[in-house]
Amino acid sequence: MRLEISNYLKKVKPLLKELLKELLKEYDYASILATDSKGKKYKVDKSNIELGDEYFSERGFLARVYCSEGYFEYAFDEISKEEIPSLLNNIKEASKLRNNTNLDTIKYEKKVEEKMFFSKGVDIKIHPEKVSAEKIINELISIKDNALKYEKNLLDIFIMYDYLVVNKMFISSNKDLEQAYINSMAVVIPYINSDNGIKERYTGFSGIKGVEILEEIKEEVEGAIDIAKELVKAEKMISGEYDVVCTPVITGLIAHEAFGHGVEMDMFLKDRAKSKDYIEKYVASPLVTMRDGAVAALENGSYFFDDEGEIASDTVIIEKGILKSGINDMLTANALKVKSTGNGRRESFHRKAYTRMTNTFIESGKSTLNEMIASIDYGFLIDEMRSGMEDPKNWGIQCMVNIAREIRNGKLTGKIYSPVIMTGYVPDLLKSVSMVSKDFELSGCGHCGKGYKEYVVVSDGGPYIKCKCRLG
Known part of the structure; x- marks a missing residue:
C-alpha cells in the first residue's frame, strides 16, 4: 500500500x-x-510487556x-x-x-x-495502524516463547518493535511539497548465562517497512541465540595491528564515524573538521567510493525533502579514494556558496536544523568474502557494532566491537574474541583497504546524535572490506 x-x-x-x-x-x-x-514502541522480554508512543x-x-x-x-x-x-x-x-x-x-x-510541487509516499506491505496492538504483542510473545524452548540456557530475551509514520509538508512562495514515509526498527537480544558472565548478541532489523518486519525476526532469532552461545567461550583480544575483514555492519560504522561526521560541512564553518583541507586529495584506497544521501538508498535515512524544504540528493563523498565533497544544510550551503545536498535535519519541528547524515555507505566491489578470508595469514573477521566515537578535527576513530573471529592460514579457526576495541587514524585505515566484496547491506536501527544531542534516524553499511587496523 x-x-x-x-x-x-x-x-x-x-x-x-x-x-x-x-x-x-x-x-x-x-x-x-x-x-x-x-x-508506537512494543517491548517484550521474559517478565515484561511494554507498549507506548x-x-x-x-x-x-x-x-x-x-x-x-x-x-x-x-x-x-x-x-x-x-x-x-x-x-x-x-x-x-x-x-x-x-x-x-x-x-x-x-x-x-x-x-x-x-x-x-509534489506529493510523494512510500510503499509498504502491512501498515502497523491496520494491525491491533494485541496482535503485535502476541506475535512478539510467540517469538519469545519459541526462543526459550529453543535454548534451555537462555537467561532472557529482549524483543523490541518500533515504528514511526512520518508526514511532512513544506510550503513557500515557490514550493508546495508533501511526503509520507515510515521508519521501522526491530531488535532481538538473547542473554546467555555462563560461568564467564552473561553474554548477549544484538541483532537489528530496519527499513521502510510495515509489520512485515516481524517475519524477519522469526527467521533470524535462532541464529542470534547460537552466536550468543558462541560468545560464552570468547577470549580476550591481544592488542596489536591486524589484517581484518569487516562485516557490512562494521563497514557502515567506519563510514559513519570516519567520514560521516567528518564531512558535515557546518563543521567546516566552525573549523572543526580536518576534511575541509583535503578536498580533491587522496584520503582512502582507490577501491573506496563512499556516498551519503536520502535518495542514495532506501532505508531509514531516506526521505524526499529535508526539514528546510531542500530536495533529497545522492552525494559522492569519496570517489575511488579521493575526497570529493561534504554534505550540508541550507544555511551552511548558503554561507559556503556551494550546492545544497538536502541534509538539513531536525530532531523535531521546534529544534534547529543541522547538517546530518542520511544513508551513509561504501559502495560494493568485486571480491567475495571467501576470497578475502583466504587472503589473510593471520587476522580477524570482525562483526557487531556496540558503539563508535570519532574526532573530526584530528581524524581519530574508536569503535567497540562485540565479535572478532580468528583467521589463520586463510581459514576461520572457530576461535572467537570479545569484546574488542578497534582504533585507528582514519586515512591510514581507509588507505589500507585492499579488497571490497560484492555483498552489500544497510542497517538503519539507530539514532545518530550531533555530539551528545539532536538525534535523527540514519542508516549505514556497505560491503565486506579487508583492511588493517589496531584491535585491543
Missing part, C-alpha cells in the same frame, strides 16, 4: 497557506514546515522568515483561522527582537528557490 499525507495536514494546509500569504507581505522570504508523525511522535509547525541578512524561525503547536493574526504578530515581534540582539555572526543571502 502507498502511504499518503495525513488527513490532519490536509485539513490545516489552507490555514498554513493563509499564514504564509500574510508573512510574505512582511518578509522577502517565508516558509512553513508542518509535521505530523506518530508511532514512539519517542519521536510529534505534531507542529515551524515558520522561517528572512530578515536583516539572516533567518529567523518560530515554532508553534496549533493553528486556526482565529489564531492567524496573533501568530503573525508573534513572529513579527520575535523577529524584531532577534534583529536587535544581532545573534548571527554569519550573514546569509536570501534564498532563491526553484518552483517545485
Whole structure:
C-alpha cells in the first residue's frame, strides 16, 4: 500500500497557506514546515510487556522568515483561522527582537528557490495502524516463547518493535511539497548465562517497512541465540595491528564515524573538521567510493525533502579514494556558496536544523568474502557494532566491537574474541583497504546524535572490506 499525507495536514494546509500569504507581505522570504508523525514502541522480554508512543511522535509547525541578512524561525503547536493574526504578530515581534540582539555572526543571502510541487509516499506491505496492538504483542510473545524452548540456557530475551509514520509538508512562495514515509526498527537480544558472565548478541532489523518486519525476526532469532552461545567461550583480544575483514555492519560504522561526521560541512564553518583541507586529495584506497544521501538508498535515512524544504540528493563523498565533497544544510550551503545536498535535519519541528547524515555507505566491489578470508595469514573477521566515537578535527576513530573471529592460514579457526576495541587514524585505515566484496547491506536501527544531542534516524553499511587496523 502507498502511504499518503495525513488527513490532519490536509485539513490545516489552507490555514498554513493563509499564514504564509500574510508573512510574505512582511518578509522577502517565508516558509512553513508542518509535521505530523506518530508511532508506537512494543517491548517484550521474559517478565515484561511494554507498549507506548514512539519517542519521536510529534505534531507542529515551524515558520522561517528572512530578515536583516539572516533567518529567523518560530515554532508553534496549533493553528486556526482565529489564531492567524496573533501568530503573525508573534513572529513579527520575535523577529524584531532577534534583529536587535544581532545573534548571527554569519550573514546569509536570501534564498532563491526553484518552483517545485509534489506529493510523494512510500510503499509498504502491512501498515502497523491496520494491525491491533494485541496482535503485535502476541506475535512478539510467540517469538519469545519459541526462543526459550529453543535454548534451555537462555537467561532472557529482549524483543523490541518500533515504528514511526512520518508526514511532512513544506510550503513557500515557490514550493508546495508533501511526503509520507515510515521508519521501522526491530531488535532481538538473547542473554546467555555462563560461568564467564552473561553474554548477549544484538541483532537489528530496519527499513521502510510495515509489520512485515516481524517475519524477519522469526527467521533470524535462532541464529542470534547460537552466536550468543558462541560468545560464552570468547577470549580476550591481544592488542596489536591486524589484517581484518569487516562485516557490512562494521563497514557502515567506519563510514559513519570516519567520514560521516567528518564531512558535515557546518563543521567546516566552525573549523572543526580536518576534511575541509583535503578536498580533491587522496584520503582512502582507490577501491573506496563512499556516498551519503536520502535518495542514495532506501532505508531509514531516506526521505524526499529535508526539514528546510531542500530536495533529497545522492552525494559522492569519496570517489575511488579521493575526497570529493561534504554534505550540508541550507544555511551552511548558503554561507559556503556551494550546492545544497538536502541534509538539513531536525530532531523535531521546534529544534534547529543541522547538517546530518542520511544513508551513509561504501559502495560494493568485486571480491567475495571467501576470497578475502583466504587472503589473510593471520587476522580477524570482525562483526557487531556496540558503539563508535570519532574526532573530526584530528581524524581519530574508536569503535567497540562485540565479535572478532580468528583467521589463520586463510581459514576461520572457530576461535572467537570479545569484546574488542578497534582504533585507528582514519586515512591510514581507509588507505589500507585492499579488497571490497560484492555483498552489500544497510542497517538503519539507530539514532545518530550531533555530539551528545539532536538525534535523527540514519542508516549505514556497505560491503565486506579487508583492511588493517589496531584491535585491543
